[in-house]
Every structure is written in C-alpha cells, then in structure tokens.
Amino acid sequence: MFFLRTGVLLLALGWIGAQAPAPAPYTVLSADGRRPLATRLINGQEMFSLDELSGLFQLSVKEDALAGGLAIVAKGQTIVLTPGQSLASVGGRLVSLPAAPARDGKVWFVPVDFVARALAPSLGTRIEVRKPSRLVVVGDVRVPRIAGTIEPQGTLARLTLDAAPATPHAIVQEGQRLLLRFEAEALDATLPASTAPDLITAVRPGDTPSSVVIELGPRFGSYRASEMPGDRGGTRIVIDVLAQTTAAAATPGAAGTPALPAPAPAAPPLLDLVPPGGIRTIVVDAGHGGSEDGARGPGGTLEKDVTLAVARRLKSALESRLGVRVILTRDADATVELDERASLANNNKADLFVSLHANASVRGSAAGAEVFYLSLDEYGDQAQRVAQGETEAVPVFGGGTRDVEVILWEMAQARYIEQSAALAQAVEAALRERVPMSPRAIQQAPFRVLVGANMPAVLVEMGFITNAEQEKLLGSDGFQTSIVQALVDSIIRYRDRTTAAVPAPARAGGGAER
Ligand SMILES: [Zn+2]
Numbered sequence: 001m002f003f004l005r006t007g008v009l010l011l012a013l014g015w016i017g018a019q020a021p022a023p024a025p026y027t028v029l030s031a032d033g034r035r036p037l038a039t040r041l042i043n044g045q046e047m048f049s050l051d052e053l054s055g056l057f058q059l060s061v062k063e064d065a066l067a068g069g070l071a072i073v074a075k076g077q078t079i080v081l082t083p084g085q086s087l088a089s090v091g092g093r094l095v096s097l098p099a100a101p102a103r104d105g106k107v108w109f110v111p112v113d114f115v116a117r118a119l120a121p122s123l124g125t126r127i128e129v130r131k132p133s134r135l136v137v138v139g140d141v142r143v144p145r146i147a148g149t150i151e152p153q154g155t156l157a158r159l160t161l162d163a164a165p166a167t168p169h170a171i172v173q174e175g176q177r178l179l180l181r182f183e184a185e186a187l188d189a190t191l192p193a194s195t196a197p198d199l200i201t202a203v204r205p206g207d208t209p210s211s212v213v214i215e216l217g218p219r220f221g222s223y224r225a226s227e228m229p230g231d232r233g234g235t236r237i238v239i240d241v242l243a244q245t246t247a248a249a250a251t252p253g254a255a256g257t258p259a260l261p262a263p264a265p266a267a268p269p270l271l272d273l274v275p276p277g278g279i280r281t282i283v284v285d286a287g288h289g290g291s292e293d294g295a296r297g298p299g300g301t302l303e304k305d306v307t308l309a310v311a312r313r314l315k316s317a318l319e320s321r322l323g324v325r326v327i328l329t330r331d332a333d334a335t336v337e338l339d340e341r342a343s344l345a346n347n348n349k350a351d352l353f354v355s356l357h358a359n360a361s362v363r364g365s366a367a368g369a370e371v372f373y374l375s376l377d378e379y380g381d382q383a384q385r386v387a388q389g390e391t392e393a394v395p396v397f398g399g400g401t402r403d404v405e406v407i408l409w410e411m412a413q414a415r416y417i418e419q420s421a422a423l424a425q426a427v428e429a430a431l432r433e434r435v436p437m438s439p440r441a442i443q444q445a446p447f448r449v450l451v452g453a454n455m456p457a458v459l460v461e462m463g464f465i466t467n468a469e470q471e472k473l474l475g476s477d478g479f480q481t482s483i484v485q486a487l488v489d490s491i492i493r494y495r496d497r498t499t500a501a502v503p504a505p506a507r508a509g510g511g512a513e514r
Contacts, residue, residue, distance in 0.1 A: 026112070026129075028056060029186055030138035034209075037136060040109055045099040047109035057119060061108070070101065070108060077122035081110065088118040095121075096339065133188045142167065144182060144234075146189040146212065150200055155243045157196035159203065159214060164234030171225050171239065178214040178223060178239065179206060186210060199241045219243040231498070232419070279495045281325045282318055283345035285355035285449065286311035290335025295360035297471030303358040304333065306474045310356050310462065313484045321488055322495075342452035352423065352491065353457035355449050358465040358474055359438075367467045368438030369483075371428045372459040373420035374413045374451060375444035419456040423494050427458055430490035434482040436463070436470075456494075460487070 023046060025036040037056065039046045050061055050072070060073045072079040080089040081101045088095050095117045102109045112129060115136060120127035128137040130145075137143050148161035161180070163169070168183040186209040194200050201215040216223075221244035230236035286307040288294035294303025308330070315326040327348055329341040345353045359370060413420070428442045438461075450457045462483050463470040473479040 024134060026134045026136050028136045028138060029141050029143055031141060034186070039112065040104075042102045042104075042109055043099070045102075046112045047099075047102060048112060048115065050101075050108040050110055053110070053115070053119070057123060059119075074119060074122040075124065079118050079122055081108075088114065090118050090122050098339070130188055132190075135186075135188060141186075142184040143186045143188050144184055146182075146187050146191070148190075148192045148203065150192045150195050150203070152196035152199070155245075157199035157241045159192070159200060159239040159241065161212070161237045161239070162230045162234050163237060164230065164232050166230070166233060166235040169235075169237065173223070176216045176220070178216065178241075180212040180214065180237070180239075181206070181208070182210045182212075184210045187212070196241075199243060214239065214241075216241065221245060279322070279324055279351040279491070281327065281348055281350045282352045282354065282491070283327045283329060283341075283348065283350040284311045284314050284318075285329040285341050285345075285353065287355060287357035287449075289330050289333055292335060295358055295465045297465040297474075298364075298468050299471050301465060301471050301475050303360075303465055306358050306462070306465065306480075307356040308333065310480050310483055313480060314354075314356075314487055317484050317488050318491065322492065338449045339452055341449050342454075342457075345457075346452070346454045350455050352494075353450070353453045353455055354427075354487065354491075355447075355457070355459040357459060357461050358463060359461035360466045361464055362466075364467055366438070366464045367470050368436045368441070369431050369463055370438045370440060370461040371424045371431065371442050372445050372447060372450075372461070373424040374417060374457065375446050413451050413453050413457060416453075416456045419498070420450075420458060422498070423456045423490075424458045426490040426494040426497070427460060427487065430486040430493065431460075431483070433489075434486045435479065438464075 023039050023041055025038045026048075028035045028037050035056065037048060037052060039048060041047075050059075050070075053059060054061055054072075057074060062071045062073075063069075064071055068083060070081040070083075072081065077091045079091075083103070084100050086097045086100045088097055097111050097117065098113055099111045112131070116127055116129045125139055126137075127139075129135075130137065130143075135143065144163045144165060144167040146161055146163050148159060151158045151160070163182065169180060171178055171180050173179075187205070189205060189212065191203045191205070191212065194202055196217070198217045198219040201217045203212060203214050205211070206213045221242050223239055223241045225237065225239045227235050227237045286304070288304035288307060290304075292304065294307070296302055311328050312331065315328055318324055318326045327344065327350065329344055330336045341355070342353070359366070424442055428437070431437060432441065445459075447459050450459060460483075463474050463479075465471050465474055
C-alpha cells in the first residue's frame with residue numbers, strides 16, 4: 001500500500017496543485033544553519049522538489065529526453081532517475097525509492113527518501129533524514145535524539161531522558177523551572193507528558209534550539225540529577241524532583257494525604273529503573289508466501305509453509321513468555337512485498353525484527369541453521385545469495401530488465417548493524433544449543449528485507465529444505481518447537497544483555513558490563 005513499486009504515479013498529476021494544504025516543511029540543519037525545505041504530498045507520498053534540492057546541495061539536473069530520464073550530477077557522481085520507476089541508479093548502483101519521481105509542469109519531485117538513499121552516497125556526505133521530527137541533518141551537526149519518561153514514585157517524580165548520542169549538558173535551576181542545556185546545534189526531542197503535575201508540571205522545548213525546560217510543580221522541594229551510560233551509546237539523564245518535606249507541603253486541603261514519610265530513604269535506588277529501551281514489540285516475518293513459495297524440498301515441502309508455521313508458534317511463545325506484542329508480517333498464505341515487511345515493523349515501532357526462512361543449496365548435503373544480519377559491504381556474499389535465488393528482476397535504465405541482487409545501503413538498518421550483530425550472535429548461540437548448525441552459522445549478507453528495518457534485525461535460515469533429511473526436520477513438530485524455544489531464549493538473553501540494570505552511582509564499581 002505504501003510502496004508503489006512501479007510507475008503509476010505520473011498519469012495522475014494534474015490535480016497536484018489543487019490538493020490539500022502542503023505538509024509542514026522539513027528543516028535542513030547543517031553547519032551553515034537552518035533552512036526550511038518544503039514538501040509536497042503526491043499520491044500519498046511526501047516529496048521534495050528537485051529544484052529546491054538543487055539549490056541546497058548544488059546539483060545540476062538534466063532531462064534526457066531521448067531516454068526519458070533525469071540525470072542529476074552531484075559532486076561529479078551521476079544519479080539517474082527514470083519516470084515510472086521507483087529505483088535510482090547512483091553511480092551505476094541501484095537503490096530503491098518508495099515511489100517514482102513525479103512531475104508538475106517543469107518541476108520534478110522526488111520522494112523524501114531520495115535524499116538519504118541516493119543523494120547522500122553520491123555527495124559522500126552524511127545526511128540523515130529524521131521523518132518523525134522532520135529534520136534533514138547534513139554533515140557532522142550535533143542533533144541528539146532526546147526521549148524521556150516521567151514516573152511518579154511516592155515523594156518524588158523521576159524524569160528520565162535518554163540522549164543519543166551522548167551529549168554534554170548542564171542543568172541549572174531558574175526559579176520554578178529547571179533548564180537543561182545540551183551542547184548541540186538542535187535537539188530531536190520527544191518529551192514526555194507529565195504524570196506527576198504536583199512536582200513536574202511540564203517538560204517542553206526551551207527558548208534555544210538545544211535546551212529543555214522542566215516546569216516545577218507546587219510541591220517541588222529540591223532536585224538531584226545523575227547520569228549514566230544509556231542505550232546505543234547514549235547518555236541516560238535521571239532527574240529526581242523531590243517533594244518538600246516540611247509540613248508546609250501537606251496543605252490542610254489535601255484530605256487523606258498522609259504526612260510525608262521521612263525523606264532520606266524515600267528515593268528508591270537507581271537499580272529499580274525500568275530497563276532502558278526494553279523490548280515491547282517484535283515483528284516476526286514469515287518469509288515468502290502467496291505467489292512466492294520460496295525454496296522447495298525434494299519431498300515437496302514449501303519454505304513459505306514452514307516459515308508461517310514457525311512464525312505463528314514463535315508469536316504465541318513470545319507473547320506468553322515475554323509479555324511483548326508480536327506482529328506477524330503475514331498470518332496467511334499471502335504475498336507481501338519485502339519493503340512492506342520492514343515498513344510494517346517501522347510503522348509499529350518494533351524493537352526487533354526477526355525474519356524466518358529455510359535455506360536452499362544445489363548441494364543436497366548442505367545442512368544446518370544460519371543466522372544473518374545485514375552486510376553493508378556491497379559485494380559481500382552476493383554471488384552466493386544470487387545462487388540461492390534471492391534475486392529480483394529490476395528494470396534497467398535504457399530498457400529491459402535483469403536479475404540482480406538489489407543492494408541497498410539505506411540509513412535505517414545501517415544505524416543498527418552493531419545491535420543486529422549482537423542479536424545475531426545471541427540467536428546463533430541459542431540455536432546451537434538445540435538444532436544442527438551450518439559450518440557458516442553466522443554471516444552478513446545484503447538481504448533486502450533487512451535494509452529498511454529501523455531496529456535491530458536478523459534473518460534466520462532454520463535449515464536446508466533442499467536436504468531431504470532437513471526437509472523432514474523442518475516440517476516436524478519437535479524441530480519447530482526447538483527453533484521457537486531457541487529464538488525465545490536468544491531474545492531474552494539479548495534483552496537482558498542490552499538492558500542490564502545500571503548500577504546506582506554509589507555502587508558504580510559494580511561491574512556494569514554491557
Ligand atoms: Zn527464503
């Protein structure tokens with residue numbers, strides 16, 4: 001639904017100008033400052049005008065009337081766009097776009113993702129597109145992500161703010177508010193609503209682009225702040241806002257409010273923190289489906305049936321053992337595009353993405369499970385993957401199609417490679433305890449289903465369906481149970497490792513292995 005794979009966009013453009021009001025502009029943050037970048041909604045897809053991008057990034061755009069394409073030169077590299085195709089050729093390499101370029105009069109529009117997927121690689125500049133905060137961050141501009149929670153805890157309210165990457169900051173009290181200033185050009189902040197209004201009335205952006213204001217409530221007495229290493233190389237800032245401890249705080253009107261207990265021990269130790277970034281939602285992807293059978297065993301077992309059976313079992317096991325929400329990319333024998341699978345996970349803010357497959361090999365003896373995470377190395381195991389059939393027919397500029405492994409190096413998964421590697425290691429270790437492993441048990445490969453995933457993501461080849469013995473295993477109840485148990489174990493271990501309780505400052509020597 002979101003991803004239009006082929007070009008049906010161009011024909012319906014007459015109405016663009018008359019459509020609903022334009023969406024809010026993006027802000028481009030660079031060493032040169034801030035600039036707005038307008039977007040236009042075209043067939044449900046947010047787009048930038050190529051004219052505006054040309055001005056911002058010094059591009060030259062040429063229409064190639066003969067080939068019916070657009071050649072965009074950015075720092076000597078050429079990006080070729082073809083009307084009707086949701087692909088761009090960047091210096092000869094193909095990247096996918098969520099939609100084809102669109103035209104209104106003489107102005108061409110490209111999907112917002114064009115900037116990170118096509119422009120950044122050709123400019124050789126780091127460009128991050130942060131859709132939720134509508135930011136385009138160019139170069140080494142410091143724009144940490146800030147997200148937080150407020151937890152009322154008896155006589156205190158604990159404000160926890162995670163800043164990633166770690167960013168120096170200072171906290172000062174100014175009357176009835178605390179001012180938190182970051183050493184940054186701007187903040188990409190998702191601030192929590194107050195759940196303890198008598199202590200913290202509001203947390204809101206400050207007057208400068210890099211500050212946060214904490215408005216204090218009527219019961220405010222004092223505060224204390226601490227910080228510790230957070231998730232994903234970030235900092236966790238914990239600000240405890242403590243209630244007044246004198247009788248003055250307990251107003252006579254507050255009937256039923258008992259006198260406040262003795263102050264000192266009231267604050268729980270930091271070990272009681274809710275684990276940072278705990279796992280709440282997991283997307284389980286049953287590979288293939290519908291018109292795509294996947295690999296077929298010598299006895300006729302289809303990969304798509306095995307993956308669905310295991311996915312369903314894994315969902316119920318994860319839900320009952322971890323109490324997490326599990327979303328299946330398909331719960332029927334249905335065709336689901338690769339891009340849609342990742343986008344389902346992204347749209348549901350999943351914390352993990354696990355794609356299930358069964359392997360195929362021309363060698364009938366190949367056996368054992370393999371765990372993959374994304375390779376950013378463009379030529380990694382391409383030949384092998386192609387041999388295993390994970391290819392796609394793509395249109396080629398100039399006409400025709402050819403089968404290629406579409407390799408992307410989209411920003412989304414690139415940010416999670418290390419965590420995906422850690423997850424893959426946990427999965428591999430847990431599988432090894434329960435099922436036969438291939439000699440190449442852990443690998444990196446440019447799987448398309450993983451590239452767009454905006455969270456740690458792994459792909460599990462549970463066994464070789466082309467091996468008669470393994471085919472029987474894959475279809476068996478006992479083996480499927482073992483796979484599911486191993487995956488549940490690995491996710492628990494991964495969670496415990498990445499969200500290990502951080503020792504309170506007083507016990508800071510106590511081994512905070514991460
Ligand atoms: Zn597969």
